[in-house]
Amino acid sequence: MEVRQVDNPDVQRQKVEDIISAYRDKPGALIPVLHEIQNALGYLPRWVQYRVSNIMNIPVSEVNSIISFYALFSEKPKGEYAIGVCKGTACYVRGADKIIEKLEEELGIEAGDTTPDGKFSIEVMRCLGACGLGPVMVINDDIYTRIKPDKVKDIINAIRQKDGSETT
Numbered sequence: 001m002e003v004r005q006v007d008n009p010d011v012q013r014q015k016v017e018d019i020i021s022a023y024r025d026k027p028g029a030l031i032p033v034l035h036e037i038q039n040a041l042g043y044l045p046r047w048v049q050y051r052v053s054n055i056m057n058i059p060v061s062e063v064n065s066i067i068s069f070y071a072l073f074s075e076k077p078k079g080e081y082a083i084g085v086c087k088g089t090a091c092y093v094r095g096a097d098k099i100i101e102k103l104e105e106e107l108g109i110e111a112g113d114t115t116p117d118g119k120f121s122i123e124v125m126r127c128l129g130a131c132g133l134g135p136v137m138v139i140n141d142d143i144y145t146r147i148k149p150d151k152v153k154d155i156i157n158a159i160r161q162k163d164g165s166e167t168t
């Protein structure tokens, strides 16, 4: 899989400036700008939100509310293996909470966080459109359906094995 290289802060800043400049005079450009920056950096930290706000003349509260609303945006860096668990109604009823609990237990982090080694992150997502197959979990581009809590450890261990990290 593709591993994101982390740029140094100056390179990150320049990328952000270039993206915002390309859109600054275009109306309705906030979402495309955030999308491109998220792709470039992997997340949308506070300093980016202030920069977007200043240059595009949009209140930072509006920038932040767009980021909070759309599940594809994140204020924290995601793990190399970005895990998302749907907590839409159908998945919730089918036990999404138990899947999240197992992931938290297995990875030693809470939903919304990334492991200290940057390998895994857990994110709670809204409906992914596969309600009949819940609970649904995604790990990068792979979709797991009808997950049972006792399968979570196996899935994580399979990734660790493939990745060459330790299994538990």
Ligand code: FES
Pocket: 086, 087, 088, 089, 090, 091, 092, 126, 127, 128, 129, 130, 131, 132, 134, 136
């Ligand atoms: S509620 Fe989970 S996919 Fe729709």
